[in-house]
Amino acid sequence: MKQFTDFLNTSLNTQQKKAVTASDGVFLVVAGAGSGKTRVITARIANLILQQDATPADIIALTFTNKAGNEMKERVKQFLPDGYPVPFVGTFHSYCLRLLKEHNKLLEKPFVSILDEDDKQKLLSDIIKRNGLGKQTTAKKVAYSISRIKNSLIGTDMERSGEYQFALPLVKEIFATYEQEKKASKCFDFDDLLCETVCLFEKNKQFKKEFQKNVSHFLVDEYQDTNVVQHELLKHMTKNGNKTTAQSICVVGDEDQSIYSWRGATVSNIINFKKDFPGTKTIKIEQNYRSVQPILDVANHVIKNNVNRNEKKLWTDKKARDRIRVVTCMSEYQEGDAVAQFLQTAEKKQSLQSIAILYRAHYQSRSIEEALVRNTIPYKIIGGTQFYERKEIKDLLAYLRLVINPFDRASFFRVINCPARGLGAKFEELFYERWSTESLFNFADVAKDILRDKILTRGKQEALTNFLKIFENCDHTTKPSVALDQIISSATYLTYLKNAYDQQEAQARIENVKELIRAVKYLEQQGTKTIGQFLDEVALMQDSLQKNSEEENVVSLMTLHAAKGLEFDTVILVGMEDGLLPSSRSFVDSDAIEEERRLFYVGVTRAQERLLLTHCKYRYTYGQMTIQRPSRFLAELPVAQFQHHDCSSDKVYHIESLFARWLGVQKQNDTSKVFTFGLAKKPKISKNPNKKYPSKKPIFGKTTTKEKKSFSFGGYKKNQPVKHQKFGIGLVQKVEKKADRIYLSVKFNCGTKKLDAKFVKRI
Secondary structure (H helix, E strand, C coil): CCCHHHHHCCCCCCHHHHHHHHEEEEEEEEEEECCHHHHHHHHHHHHHHHHCCHHHHHHHEEEEEEEHHHHHHHHHHHHHHCCCHHHHHEHHHHHHHHHHHHHHHHHHCCCCECHHHHHHHHEEEEEEEHCCCCCCCCCHHHHHHHHHHHHHCCCCHHHHHHCCCCCHHHHHHHHHHHHHHHHCEEEEEEHHHHHHHHHHHHCCCCHHHHHHHHEEEEECCEEEEEEEEHHHHHHHHHHCCCCEEECCEEEEHHHHCCCCCHCCCCCHHCCCCHHHHCCCEEEEEECCCCCCHHHHHHHHHHHHHCCCCCCCCCHHHHHHCCCEEEEEECCCCHHHHHHHHHHHHHHHCCCCEEEEEECHHHHHHHHHHHHHHHHCCEEECCCCCHHHHHHHHHHHHHHHHHHHHHCCHHHHHHHHCCCCCCCCCCHHHHHHHHHCCCCCCCHHHHHHHHHCCCCCCCHHHHHHHHHHHHCCCCCCCHHHHHHHHHHHHHHCCHHHHHHCCCCCHHHHHHHHHHHHHHHHHHHHHCCCCCHHHHHHHHHHHHHHHHHHHHCCCCCEEECCCCCCCCEEEEECCCCCCCCCCCCCCCCCCHHHHHHHHHHHHHHHCCEEEEEEEECCCCCECCCEECCCEEEECCCCCHHHHCEEEEECCCCHHHHHHHHHHHHCCCCCCCCCCCCCCCCCCCCCCCCCCCCCCCCCCCCCCCCCCCCCCHHHHHHHHCCCEEEEEEEHHHHHHHHHHHHEEEEEEEEEEEEEEEEEEHEEEEE
């Protein structure tokens, strides 16, 4: 007891202690990022037992992951005497399962076992197959739709789900059949655990009365991530009509970190909590123990632009200066090089594992990964897969390998049924046996041999013929981009992705494919002429990654969503452009923009000591450069708290100098490094590293640069972007000087044009 009392008096700040010791009533603890909310909620559980005479059976603490639940349980144990029972601390689903098992006889639907996600999709797959709907949808897509429906309907509303407006009529029919078969099998799926528990509370008044008599104290962590059903469940557990029956309710959360609407989370649950629970007392925990003050100033300044939030302002005792930099790059390739240069400089004073590179979407990792590999910087991807190891990328690479090596059996068997063609296991066995007896045949020879023998059904013959057509007019001399376009189109690969995965995942995989196309186009411009050369580049990169896989001191790459709950000394947030962050899909919806801003806020507040934000003026799209607008969130940054550097025309050693000055690292005197992109100019580095950015005007609008003309041929060079009044933006391919004039061969969207240099403008 004395140990816990000492903890209360010495280890908690004033607001934390208030949240821990508050006794009866309803409390909304608004806990900002890095404010120690897990410490608060676990100490509150211990306080209820040790100081307020609650028994473990009186208390329920709910959270969202088994990992979080186990961590909380271990912390509670440390406060209690050895061997003392611990209250229930776990997920919503695990607690609901316990209730349903204990009160099985009260359920209207028989319940014996749980369908896990694989079982659920197997059942749905069988339903789809029996009804001949395989060409119209997939089990995974239907499973996602059903889950969304269940998580948006409340209790007995599920019984009226037939009235729900389904996006596709066939989903409604599959849903109904699925529910019937599940009932006959005496099974619940994971969503049922919540929905059926709500139904139990709604329909059985005696059960509800007994439950509320036996449980007095409720705690819920990460309340900003609750969905409609979970919010309704808490009301049933703790209220009878408008009267609160619980002795105490404490929900902890931060609406500024609500970033999971695509999983059903409803930020309005925490925003409107006081309406559903009148008399709620709000306790704000604003002292941050993670980040230095300049980073918190940036986070506070940006997030205040959101309307749907509880007002708060993070602060810390950790004072600092000059901790945020914004760097403008010419393209994603210079951005990757700049990030690599920063890491090489930073590694002189900190470990790589203390640094994270964050991005909005998985496909953005490709150019960063390639830059890290080129510079032999080891890395790992958290919550994802390295770009060239992703399924859709490996599928398309396998198709390309077959073009240049039609004897590649591993690649053939990877793609013969991807997308699915109805050529199942028996066909593959037949093909393998035929190929084994004809070792001099390539895959096309074997296929034609089988077709001549007419041993397949008509449907399989047609499918095999169509597979061979994918490779028509395509050989080792075909440009990689042409071959890839033909494969994607002929194999209807993008359609396959749309049908095989739910909307969110399908879109991510399609973006990866588009990024592969961009990579191929770019490498062609850099001199890669054949499919073989491209595949060699990829193979060498994968070999480098394999050699680095056992490294422990590695930089972490991850999406902003995957970064939630983590912290790093230094955070590099790349791709700060409209269309990336915020994503283009959020432009038409103010609520979606607010969630994107919360996502940016989460990224910023992962940083403890330094924050580097990068964006590009242009990005490659199908071999052409498209103009990128800086993220609107950059315009919301407090000018006094960061310095901005336009490095789009700088040499690598200029960028190295920039980072060395910022980090206080001795720079090597090496000016032999090559250009990154564009013309050289003096880096925009203040002699006083603590001097604030001087401009009072918005710095993320139009950018005008006075180019130096100290180079021969008027300062033009290959791959420099220029703009023509009629043809738009293009890349210089060749520079020629005739008499007193300079002529440029420029690659535009409409083709390559030879022009007098006076008719184009450098950008």
